Amino acid sequence: MKVSKKQKRLFVRTMICTVSLVTACFFCSSLEAAAAPRAQETGERVTIVIDPGHGGENEGTLEGIVQEKKMSMVTAMAMYEELLKYDNVDVYLTHTEDVNLSLADRAQFAAERNADFLFSIHYNASVDHDLFGSEVWISSVQPYNAYGYQFGWEQMQQMKDMGLFLRGVKTKLKNNGDDYYGIIRECTARSIPSAIIEHCHVDESRDTPYCQTEEDWKRFGREDALSVARYFGLSSTSLGVDYSNEANNLPEVSLQSILPATIRDQTEPDVCVLTLQNADYDTGEVTLEVTATDYDCPMMYYDYSTDGGKTYSELIPWPDLDIMVGTYPDTFTFSLSFTKGETPVITVRGYNQADLFTESEPITFAKPFVDQEKAAEEARQESLAAEEAAASRISETQVTDAYGSVITMADLAGNTGSSSEGKKEVNFGVFLVICIVLVVLLLMVFLLYQIQQSRHRKRRRKAQRRNVSGRNRNHPR
Numbered sequence: 332m333k334v335s336k337k338q339k340r341l342f343v344r345t346m347i348c349t350v351s352l353v354t355a356c357f358f359c360s361s362l363e364a365a366a367a368p369r370a371q372e373t374g375e376r377v378t379i380v381i382d383p384g385h386g387g388e389n390e391g392t393l394e395g396i397v398q399e400k401k402m403s404m405v406t407a408m409a410m411y412e413e414l415l416k417y418d419n420v421d422v423y424l425t426h427t428e429d430v431n432l433s434l435a436d437r438a439q440f441a442a443e444r445n446a447d448f449l450f451s452i453h454y455n456a457s458v459d460h461d462l463f464g465s466e467v468w469i470s471s472v473q474p475y476n477a478y479g480y481q482f483g484w485e486q487m488q489q490m491k492d493m494g495l496f497l498r499g500v501k502t503k504l505k506n507n508g509d510d511y512y513g514i515i516r517e518c519t520a521r522s523i524p525s526a527i528i529e530h531c532h533v534d535e536s537r538d539t540p541y542c543q544t545e546e547d548w549k550r551f552g553r554e555d556a557l558s559v560a561r562y563f564g565l566s567s568t569s570l571g572v573d574y575s576n577e578a579n580n581l582p583e584v585s586l587q588s589i590l591p592a593t594i595r596d597q598t599e600p601d602v603c604v605l606t607l608q609n610a611d612y613d614t615g616e617v618t619l620e621v622t623a624t625d626y627d628c629p630m631m632y633y634d635y636s637t638d639g640g641k642t643y644s645e646l647i648p649w650p651d652l653d654i655m656v657g658t659y660p661d662t663f664t665f666s667l668s669f670t671k672g673e674t675p676v677i678t679v680r681g682y683n684q685a686d687l688f689t690e691s692e693p694i695t696f697a698k699p700f701v702d703q704e705k706a707a708e709e710a711r712q713e714s715l716a717a718e719e720a721a722a723s724r725i726s727e728t729q730v731t732d733a734y735g736s737v738i739t740m741a742d743l744a745g746n747t748g749s750s751s752e753g754k755k756e757v758n759f760g761v762f763l764v765i766c767i768v769l770v771v772l773l774l775m776v777f778l779l780y781q782i783q784q785s786r787h788r789k790r791r792r793k794a795q796r797r798n799v800s801g802r803n804r805n806h807p808r
Contacts, residue, residue: 387431395533409552438517672702
């Protein structure tokens with residue numbers, strides 16, 4: 332039996348929806364905040380170590396307005412000062428000067444103080460300067476994976492409240508299966524829970540407004556401190572806050588194996604299909620439907636090309652994505668507008684949480700869209716030409732009377748200006764001359780008529796005299 336393209340698309344969408352529903356159920360069951368207590372146990376007093384990222388010769392990213400190491404130090408100091416306001420907490424900084432400090436030394440510093448957690452402070456940048464959002468990196472090793480995820484969940488709430496896009500709480504592994512990031516690897520080796528906080532991307536326009544000034548960096552530090560206070564259930568007499576109940580409202584985790592939500596996907600999204608919904612060639616409006624999914628992790632961004640993949644738009648957040656729950660719609664629509672007379676070739680790329688993408692097949696069009704600017708200019712020129720023609724007709728329209736006098740449109744409208752009066756005087760003189768000429772002509776005609784009549788009478792008398800003479804000759808007396 333031959334299957335039509337429409338039936339194939341329906342089958343693919345049905346499969347996608349089914350798989351997405353199963354995936355969503357899996358994520359929802361494993362990630363939703365289910366009022367679970369904090370997995371990490373601590374004593375009455377909590378010890379926190381803050382590690383300002385980079386330092387010395389290691390400057391960090393240079394894409395921002397200043398070196399990352401300077402931004403991280405300001406944020407770490409603000410976080411330190413804010414946490415000192417809480418009760419029953421000891422807070423340390425791995426360094427306060429711009430010095431070279433190995434990752435092992437930083438982890439050892441935390442171990443020597445029997446730290447309950449080390450927080451490494453950073454700012455982000457991407458190779459193509461196109462990524463944006465906040466994320467937390469944690470260990471893949473249990474129980475530190477569970478501890479890190481519960482803290483990361485709190486951190487993401489604070490970043491979301493600030494207005495940042497969330498990239499999630501994740502792990503990254505080396506080829507041998509060890510944690511990729513050295514500070515996490517060194518802390519785990521010393522039994523210290525740790526997390527890297529990447530606040531935002533300093534090289535992307537949607538994130539840069541959050542990190543322009545020193546006050547912005549300090550604000551991040553205060554938000555980090557709030558995340559820590561909520562995670563550990565701290566209270567503060569001086570601030571008048573008590574987060575002791577917050578520690579019992581963290582997402583449910585398991586200490587047996589790595590949390591699926593934190594596993595970094597290594598493969599591209601499984602499906603990315605682009606379908607044309609509507610194309611209006613007159614207005615240039617095009618509506619497209621995207622159907623995409625990844626069976627291992629959430630979809631995060633999409634972008635599109637209108638020139639067959641030569642250039643792409645900026646990355647756009649996946650609509651209605653909830654990265655912390657792991658849910659997203661597998662199908663959505665978006666619109667584009669073409670006003671330059673283009674004949675576009677449209678493709679879409681869907682990106683998963685690991686920033687890997689799958690590209691759709693292209694959508695092509697049979698004819699170009701109307702060039703709106705050209706059409707508007709042509710309409711404007713036609714309107715101007717029509718107005719000029721109308722004005723010309725009005726100014727040149729004249730009515731000539733039976734005597735050759737000129738009557739303008741103003742005269743027909745009943746205007747009685749001085750110029751009109753002058754024209755009336757000239758016309759009367761012409762009329763008088765014509766009358767005189769007619770009188771003269773009539774007199775000449777009358778004279779000619781009288782002359783002709785006189786001649787006629789003379790001829791008649793002569794004829795009468797000849798007749799009389801003839802009769803006299805024929806009848807003599």
